[in-house]
Amino acid sequence: MSTRAEENYIKAIFKLSEIAKPKHDGESATVPTNAIAQEMHTSAASVTDMIQRLSDKKLVDYEKYRGVSLTDKGRVLAVHLLRRHRLWEVFLVEKLGFAWNEVHDLAEELEHVESTDLTDRLDAFLGSPKFDPHGDPIPNAEGKFTLRHQVPLTDLLPETPAIVVGVREHSSPFLTHLDEIGVAIHKEISVRERFSYDDSMRVDIEGELRTISGKVARNILVKPKPLVK
Amino acid sequence: MSTRAEENYIKAIFKLSEIAKPKHDGESATVPTNAIAQEMHTSAASVTDMIQRLSDKKLVDYEKYRGVSLTDKGRVLAVHLLRRHRLWEVFLVEKLGFAWNEVHDLAEELEHVESTDLTDRLDAFLGSPKFDPHGDPIPNAEGKFTLRHQVPLTDLLPETPAIVVGVREHSSPFLTHLDEIGVAIHKEISVRERFSYDDSMRVDIEGELRTISGKVARNILVKPKPLVK
């Protein structure tokens, strides 16, 4: 049905339109050609080329010089790819014992194996997980995501206990750094002190006190613990 | 390193050279262009084309009009692909609950995901199986196959109890037929009567008596049970 290259474009467009989205309804935001070229490390000319093919296949809406947005069909494909990617990540970490910073590229390959039966069986085998090892929500078979309260650590009020639930950056160096400072999904964290000079902060990670940079804090997502009465 | 198309050619050449092989040592038999074209459902011209690329990459030895054979490098690649293919088949059947006639095409996709780490972890996760769901041996990380006594059911002496250990034909219709007549890997089987007129035979499959055709019998591999004193 769709080639690997096409699927990778669809994913990139989905990702960019999610970022750009002004939180509208089920519509996809319009993405400029250049943004796609940057995201995919390719030339704008190649992007125009491919966009025209995707448009022929009704996966995107395209108007010359106006950028591109996903059609319903394109969005469904994107969400399926995301589902497969994240399920494979869970498999690789939970079942095969990979570290969370090692699984992205492998999942990138595995996600292109198209089979609804395989996806659904894998999902069941893993116990229908709602989140992947990085805390990203896994869409269900109907494409619905589980929503969750989450804020960047920079928005957490001091002395409010919270749980680490995700990250906003998935690069291996960043994840390795989190390992080094003891930050992992499901760990309890709270802010002790904030330094407005450089946005760094002193945090308590399950008893361990650490100073972390604003850059790191911005990319850690937490869910404040409900106060116990 | 190698593309999907190249890998599929290497697999086909390996398969054909195994069939043609006069049981020599570690060498690969020479395979004619046409045989590859048939095996891959493509034209002889395309095969010549690809063979030349494979030869440039030192994956095959090639002499014009003389056919091709795998180099050591090519044979290593072929065995790795076979290992991955068969490990994924075990995963699909044992862990995800697929039937043995459903897994070939999916494994065909999954085998192209190249990662030694993934392969070895998958192998360990599955308990380092020695045979896949069709009874075919799975090469270990060094490329060595586990050998086994096995003969086609047509060679089994009457009234000799044996265990079904494999099949020589992997098509879904054949495997489904085996399901229908109650033949499965690890089941006990013995021949009651042979009809030389059409090579059919009356067999006992764990207590159930059945008449099976010569065509079916030829494609069932069994291991005679050692006689208990």
Add this chain to the structure above:
DNA sequence: GTATATTTTTAGGTCAGACTAAAAGATATA
């Protein structure tokens, strides 16, 4: 041992997916 048939290769073309360089459209600035 020549003629015929089969196999294999070459020649030339297509398509997907990339590229660079140049042209055209859109946007920002004086």
Add this chain to the structure above:
DNA sequence: TATATCTTTTAGTCTGACCTAAAAATATAC
């Protein structure tokens, strides 16, 4: 509004992997 800049598209190439038709090499048959 005119000009400069930035973005996007077009034009023209390249490579991998296929194709068909024709030519060349090998195998077979009389």
